[in-house]
Amino acid sequence: MESTLTPSTRRHSSAPPTIGASARRHDLDWLRIIAILILLFFHTGMWFNPWDWHVKNNELSGSFRYWMIWLHFWRMPLLLFISGAGTYMALGKRTIKQYAGERFRRLFIPLVFGMFVVVPPQIYYEHIAEYTSYFDFYKTVFNFVPYPEGSFSWHHLWFILYLLLYSLLLIPFFKFIRSDHSANFKSNISRWLSSPAGMLLIPSVIIIFTQAVLRPYFPDETHDLTDLGFFVFYMCFFFFGVLFYSDRNLWLSIGQNRKHLLVAALFVLIPFYLLYFHFRGIVAFPWPEDVIETLFDITGMFMSWFTVLTVIAFGQHYLNKPHPWVSKLNEGLYPFYILHQTVIIAIGYYICQLDWSITAKFWSIAMLTLISCVGFYLLLIRPFNVMRFLFGMKPKEKRQKT
Secondary structure, eight states: OOOBSSOOOOTTOOOOOOOOTTOOOHHHHHHHHHHHHHHHHHHHHTTTSSSOOSOOOSSOOTTHHHHHHHHHTTHHHHHHHHHHHHHHHHHTTOBHHHHHHHHIIIIIHHHHHIIIIISHHHHHHHTGGGOSSHHHHHGGGGGOOBTTTSSBOOGGGHHHHHHHHHHHHTHHHHHHHTSGGGHHHHHHHHHHHSSHHHHHHHHHHHHHHHHHHHTTTSOOOOSSSOOHHHHHHHHHHHHHHHHHHTSHHHHHHHHHTHHHHHHHHHHTHHHHHHHHHHHTTSSOOSSOHHHHHHHHHHHHHHHHHHHHHHHHHHHHHHTOOOOTTHHHHHHHHHHHHHHHHHHHHHHHHHHTTSSOOHHHHHHHHHHHHHHHHHHHIIIIITTOHHHHHHTTOOOOOOOOOO
């Protein structure tokens, strides 16, 4: 008999209450929309931030780094936490084989398509002076030399690759957490994590421990599968998304503790920014630089987890309401994510040649990217099943003849 991920429905099951797999969480739908919009503005800001990136405006602004460093620490963790909760929702209806096949269609196909179609224009605009045309450049993609030495890369689609690997690596845990055998485990986890202190500190300590073990050997965030420290860092947020959503009482306790979580998320900003100001020369601490860097990393990990929990908590309280636009917007979020960075770079390349202020360029790139991605989706992706398949969407439902 084929193994399934759905729990047994025995009448006398002692499993703790769970949120139904088919239950629609409108708050998570809204938070996905907000998270993708954050990515739009974040990647637009990379044109003007002094940090290294593929392309840059001729004038940079140091002020961008002060809001972007905060977003940097929790924007992708939030998406991965939401993805973990969404994965748990998807598990209840599928066998292991069905689940793995769905992950392949939703993640692997768009990843490969993106690497050959969506990502190459980003590399072209980065090296546009070296080629006579895009077609002249595109031939180099098939040399399969990894970026930055060559033109073969997944760039921002690393998120899809890592999500695919997390989804497959954690299948044994998914099978366990959906079974009756997990009843005592979930009962204990709920008891330990339902309090403000428990949900704030226990996951934070686990995350920090993994990084204390791995980052000395894998210190850089490269998104090329060699950054094992950051690979595990992001996997922790995906894992905790699954774990918290697996128990109804535990999940709802996040929203119930929202005020405590907000206080913690705001309080941790004080040491986070003080340490960051040290690197900017605004304040000075009399400690060795490696000590300050370690303290900053630890504070950043606390801030990442505290902020993700806080956003989830306030989303539960204020956003768990249906809206006729939410399901339609969520359907287009995945194609939007796949397209957005390429469109930002393509539009930004021309906008940044204009004699405009940084503010005018920033908003022009962001708004034109938003309009272009929505237009691509509505006109070229949504109506056609082939394009829907390549962008990881479900096929259109066939209308029944009356």
